[in-house]
Amino acid sequence: xxxxxxxxxxxxxxxxxxxxxxxxxxxxxxxxxxxxxxxxxxxxxxxxxxxxxxxxxxxxxxxxxxxxxxxxxxxxxxxxxxxxxxxxxxxxxxxxxxxxxxxxxxxxxxxxxxxxxxxxxxxxxxxxxxxxxxxxxxxxxxxxxxxxxxxxxxxxxxxxxxxxxxxxxxxxxxxxxxxxxxxxxxxxxxxxxxxxxxxxxxxxxxxxxxxxxxxxxxxxxxxxxxxxxxxxxxxxxxxxxxxxxxxxxxxxxxxxxxxxxxxxxxxxxxxxxxxxxxxxxxxxxxxxxxxxxxxxxxxxxxxxxxxxxxxxxxxxxxxxxxxxxxxxxxxxxxxxxxxxxxxxxxxxxxxxxxxxxxxxxxxxxxxxxxxxxxxxxxxxxxxxxxxxxxxxxxxxxx
Amino acid sequence: xxxxxxxxxxxxxxxxxxxxxxxxxxxxxxxxxxxxxxxxxxxxxxxxxxxxxxxxxxxxxxxxxxxxxxxxxxxxxxxxxxxxxxxxxxxxxxxxxxxxxxxxxxxxxxxxxxxxxxxxxxxxxxxxxxxxxxxxxxxxxxxxxxxxxxxxxxxxxxxxxxxxxxxxxxxxxxxxxxxxxxxxxxxxxxxxxxxxxxxx
Ligand SMILES: [Zn+2]
Numbered sequence: 001x002x003x004x005x006x007x008x009x010x011x012x013x014x015x016x017x018x019x020x021x022x023x024x025x026x027x028x029x030x031x032x033x034x035x036x037x038x039x040x041x042x043x044x045x046x047x048x049x050x051x052x053x054x055x056x057x058x059x060x061x062x063x064x065x066x067x068x069x070x071x072x073x074x075x076x077x078x079x080x081x082x083x084x085x086x087x088x089x090x091x092x093x094x095x096x097x098x099x100x101x102x103x104x105x106x107x108x109x110x111x112x113x114x115x116x117x118x119x120x121x122x123x124x125x126x127x128x129x130x131x132x133x134x135x136x137x138x139x140x141x142x143x144x145x146x147x148x149x150x151x152x153x154x155x156x157x158x159x160x161x162x163x164x165x166x167x168x169x170x171x172x173x174x175x176x177x178x179x180x181x182x183x184x185x186x187x188x189x190x191x192x193x194x195x196x197x198x199x200x201x202x203x204x205x206x207x208x209x210x211x212x213x214x215x216x217x218x219x220x221x222x223x224x225x226x227x228x229x230x231x232x233x234x235x236x237x238x239x240x241x242x243x244x245x246x247x248x249x250x251x252x253x254x255x256x257x258x259x260x261x262x263x264x265x266x267x268x269x270x271x272x273x274x275x276x277x278x279x280x281x282x283x284x285x286x287x288x289x290x291x292x293x294x295x296x297x298x299x300x301x302x303x304x305x306x307x308x309x310x311x312x313x314x315x316x317x318x319x320x321x322x323x324x325x326x327x328x329x330x331x332x333x334x335x336x337x338x339x340x341x342x343x344x345x346x347x348x349x350x351x352x353x354x355x356x357x358x359x360x361x362x363x364x365x366x367x368x369x370x371x372x373x374x375x376x377x378x379x380x381x382x383x384x385x386x387x388x389x390x391x392x393x394x395x396x397x398x
Numbered sequence: 399x400x401x402x403x404x405x406x407x408x409x410x411x412x413x414x415x416x417x418x419x420x421x422x423x424x425x426x427x428x429x430x431x432x433x434x435x436x437x438x439x440x441x442x443x444x445x446x447x448x449x450x451x452x453x454x455x456x457x458x459x460x461x462x463x464x465x466x467x468x469x470x471x472x473x474x475x476x477x478x479x480x481x482x483x484x485x486x487x488x489x490x491x492x493x494x495x496x497x498x499x500x501x502x503x504x505x506x507x508x509x510x511x512x513x514x515x516x517x518x519x520x521x522x523x524x525x526x527x528x529x530x531x532x533x534x535x536x537x538x539x540x541x542x543x544x545x546x547x548x549x550x551x552x553x554x555x556x557x558x559x560x561x562x563x564x565x566x567x568x569x570x571x572x573x574x575x576x577x578x579x580x581x582x583x584x585x586x587x588x589x590x591x592x593x594x595x596x597x598x
Contacts, residue, residue: 008576011583015557015564041590042558045539047532050452052445053463061463062440065470066433170434200434280420302420304485335483335565342563 004031014038017345019376067132067143067165141165172198190215277307281316288319293327297336314344318353325356334360351380351389358392367396421486429477436474443490444470446560450494453555455544468501469494484566491560492570495552534596542592546585553578554585 005013005021013021014035025032053061123133123142130145143165162173164180171180171190180190190199191214199215200206207215284299300323303316321336337357341350354377361370370392377389419427419438427435444466451457451465472493480489543551556567557578568578 007583007587008579011579011586012564014586015582037590037594038586041539041586041593044535044593045543045554045589046559048453048536048539050449051459052448052452057463058444058448061444061467062437065440065467066437165433206434301482302422308485332483338565339563 004028010034016342018372019379020372170200172200186217188217275307277303277310277312277316281312284316284319284323288323293323294329297323297327297329297332314340314347314349317344318347318349321353322356325360330360330364334364351377351382351385355380355385355388355392358389362392362395371396422480422482425473425477425480425486425489428474429480436470439473439486439490440470443487446487446491447494450491450555450560451498453559454498454551455540465494465497465501468497472497484570488562488566488570491556491562492567495556495571498552499548535593538592538596539589542589546588550581550585550588553581554589557582558586 002024005024010021010031012018021031025035123131125131132143133140140162142163164171164173171187180187187199187201190197190209192209192211197209198206199209201217209215280299280302284296284303287293287296287299297320300316300320303310304313304320307313317336317340321333321340324333324336327333334357337353337360340347340353341357344350347353354373358370358373358377361367361373374389374392374396377385380386380389419435421439421442424435424439424442428439447466447469448462451462451469454462457465469490473490476493480486484492543554546554552571553567556562556571557564564578564582565575568575571578
């Protein structure tokens, strides 16, 4: 870049860390001054204090949101009309943690005819309990905060549901009898006499309980009194990481004979120790090797999403772009390369990414950005990448 | 291809809870009415949305909480429209930005609050000159931000404070990239000018 960029170019360059502009600013005092003043302004703006909610404020919001989403689920979707709905659905309080009375909810199966269009459950208040019937049949929700209630549930038919919602879990009934205990809105224990109950803590594994089984919020998490139906054992994930990711193929389009081998993914830990993003990463390479680039791209993206700051995020972001490119998803591949370049400007693969993006843009007939991307790769330490970038610029000149 | 990416398979195999679903999986489940999924999305991203909302100049707690709640209600309502063209976090912040554009537009209320804010007597430890200078600097930025249109505020907050890529921001706000860069330029310039004015 020999001439000074205009306002818009400068704005973009500041956001994307454009190396072409950086080299221009190194020699142009005027642009450097604007650059530094702008960075200073942004820096000051970032220092403004942002008050965050307390834990209990956040919890109150979460609860009202979940409870509110039940209440409005049966209503037709309304268009956004503005704020002010919060107060209407903020009817359940969770701030009072002092009164930790035990809540016992007994649900008994009843053999009467199914109710039609009205509640399946009849609820009796045992000790001034704090509860609410949020919705009625066919998707009945009872929210419970404090106290004891005795509930009788008629058998449910296809399409009908009955659930109890607490601050930190929900319990779904499948025609059953069980005892449920809560404190200050938090689920403590569920034990099943007969039928099936599904316990879904909002921050843990859901669990399907059958007769004789119990769920407890504290370890041991599950005590099985009489195992009726053991959960299936999770399949052992295939631990074989690909020995040779197709790095050479990936850059072949850019005519880049890559000399050094690309490091294969780190050997996965034994299944029990593998983190979700490691599983996704291994899955991605399995798909890549099988030539299933769409699945690979999704899995690489999942790695980034599961652990955006983790050790595999940079690699996954790059290979997500490569997988899209190999799957002929040019537009999305270009976006993915831009994302990688923006987010990992210090990656050793930055030149490679710029070059590959450059070639995609040549095909897409976007010569300006293509030239910019190729130029950014001209100083890459790898000769083959510099060569490819030069070839790209030559191709554009024709 | 603009197909929706919905990896519904639970990471980690059988028995994985919503806590282990991918963001896209959570959104899909949320769109299908799964309340636990909405709860899990809230757990993952309420921080980001609170922070985003709290960055609007002169916003009070009631408006901030309204913005956060309406955002997640909108996330639930429109989860099915996610097309995988940005990260889920960016998409949720886009929802929040659009809520803010529609809902936080009571200009008069904002102006009243702004007047109050600027009238506030300074009760600072006078000994610490640097603190005073810093406080003045922040107040100038607050003022400059408050004078921007809501559209400019949104762009500045997303691009420069949340540091999201401009191309993604343009997409989630549904505005041309050129418009985005122009607004960002104008917002930055206004803040820069206000800081420089104070330096003189
Ligand atoms: Zn210059």
